[in-house]
Amino acid sequence: MSVTGIMRRRTLQNLPMWAARWQLVRHKSSRPVNTVIMFVPQQEAWVIERMGKFNMILEPGLNFLLPVVDKVKYVQSLKEIAIDIPQQSAITVDNVTLNIDGVLYLRVFDPYKASYGVEDPEYAITQLAQTTMRSEIGKVPLDTVFRERELLNTAIVAAVNNAALAWGITCLRYEIRDMKLPSRIAEAMQMQVEAERKKRAAILESEGIREAAINVAEGDKQADILASEGEKIKQINQAAGEANAILAKAVARAKGLQAVAESLRNSDGMNAASLNVAEQYVKAFGSIAKETNTVIVPSNAADISGMVAQVGVNLTSCN
Numbered sequence: 001m002s003v004t005g006i007m008r009r010r011t012l013q014n015l016p017m018w019a020a021r022w023q024l025v026r027h028k029s030s031r032p033v034n035t036v037i038m039f040v041p042q043q044e045a046w047v048i049e050r051m052g053k054f055n056m057i058l059e060p061g062l063n064f065l066l067p068v069v070d071k072v073k074y075v076q077s078l079k080e081i082a083i084d085i086p087q088q089s090a091i092t093v094d095n096v097t098l099n100i101d102g103v104l105y106l107r108v109f110d111p112y113k114a115s116y117g118v119e120d121p122e123y124a125i126t127q128l129a130q131t132t133m134r135s136e137i138g139k140v141p142l143d144t145v146f147r148e149r150e151l152l153n154t155a156i157v158a159a160v161n162n163a164a165l166a167w168g169i170t171c172l173r174y175e176i177r178d179m180k181l182p183s184r185i186a187e188a189m190q191m192q193v194e195a196e197r198k199k200r201a202a203i204l205e206s207e208g209i210r211e212a213a214i215n216v217a218e219g220d221k222q223a224d225i226l227a228s229e230g231e232k233i234k235q236i237n238q239a240a241g242e243a244n245a246i247l248a249k250a251v252a253r254a255k256g257l258q259a260v261a262e263s264l265r266n267s268d269g270m271n272a273a274s275l276n277v278a279e280q281y282v283k284a285f286g287s288i289a290k291e292t293n294t295v296i297v298p299s300n301a302a303d304i305s306g307m308v309a310q311v312g313v314n315l316t317s318c319n
Contacts, residue, residue: 031072031075032046032072032075033072034065034067034068034070034071034072035065036064036065036066036067037062037063037064038058038062038063038064038065038072039061039062039063040058040059040060040061040063041060042060043060043077043078043079044060044075044076044077044078045057045058045059045075045076045078045108045111046058046063046072046074046075046076047072047073047074047075047076047111047112047115048065048070048071048072048073049070049071049073050066050069050070050071051069054073054112054116055070057111057112058072073115074111074114074115076108076111076114076115077108078107078108078109078111079107080105080106080107080172081105081106081107081108082103082104082105083103083104083105083106083122083125083126084101084103085101085102085103085104085126085129085130085133085174086101086126086130087099087100087101087178087180088100088101088130088133088134090133090134090137090138091134091137091138092137092138092140092141092142092145093138093139093140093141094141094142096141096142096181096182096185097182098137098142098145098179098180098181099179099180099181100133100137100176100178100179100180101176101177101178102129102133102156102174102175102176102177103174103175103177104125104126104129104160104171104174105171105172105173105174105175106125106160106164106169106170106171106172107169107170107172108168108169109168109169109170110168111168112168113166113167113168113169114167114168114169115168117166117167117168118167121167121169124164124167125160125164125167125169125171128159128160128163128164129156129160129174132155132156132159132160133152133156133176135159136152136155136156136159137152140152142185145179146179149176152176153173153174153175153176156174157171157172157173157174160174
């Protein structure tokens with residue numbers, strides 16, 4: 001691709017008519033003139049024709065030409081070049097019209113093919129990129145265009161390279177720069193996005209409520225379990241305490257009875273027991289009337305000595 005062609009097309013796109021004509025003439029006149037001793041800049045290739053026929057390609061550095069018969073016909077830049085792909089309309093598989101533009105990055109690897117393989121390399125590459133873009137977008141729905149932009153770029157690069165191989169040009173990469181949707185489609189997509197966000201918010205809120213309810217129920221369950229275990233331990237401890245108390249009382253009672261029995265075996269033990277029984281008899285008989293209105297009076301209530309004597313007989317028989 002010639003430097004003149006690149007600068008000419010960019011000038012024609014961005015400048016008014018009179019300025020574009022001036023630029024066209026200026027870049028045509030800037031082609032190197034044969035001065036016999038030629039200095040070729042780095043990263044440029046000069047295509048030389050001798051008497052109208054291709055002769056050679058000058059490499060960067062010092063070169064010599066024959067006067068008059070040799071002519072610098074094309075100047076090819078070997079640098080990577082970025083070309084603006086104009087905005088165009090493309091229809092997706094679901095019948096949505098998109099306005100898309102992009103940037104194409106390419107490089108000349110064969111100056112001879114780039115000079116003689118195609119009349120205007122930049123125009124050919126631009127048209128090929130546009131048609132390939134329309135073809136690839138027509139294969140996918142609208143949602144896929146936004147998600148798989150990288151796949152579209154790769155497909156366009158592959159298609160351009162297949163055709164540009166004969167032109168001595170290789171396409172390095174293609175980038176979709178901007179996509180514009182019709183206003184109604186953009187509004188519908190915005191509404192869809194908002195609805196999706198509201199849906200996710202509602203789902204998250206419901207999940208939060210559910211998790212909170214589960215946590216509360218789990219907490220109540222654990223509280224009930226702990227309370228029941230506490231009550232169980234309490235009852236076990238209480239029962240153990242009562243059993244120990246009963247056992248202690250029984251042991252104390254047994255020891256007391258054993259001590260009484262030992263005392264009764266003594267000579268004065270019987271008299272002491274009789275005196276104790278007489279005291280309890282008098283005390284119990286005196287408190288009968290205080291506990292209830294019904295009074296039980298023994299037939300021989302006045303004969304305390306006889307009752308004590310009877311107790312002594314019983315104790316003697318037990319011994």
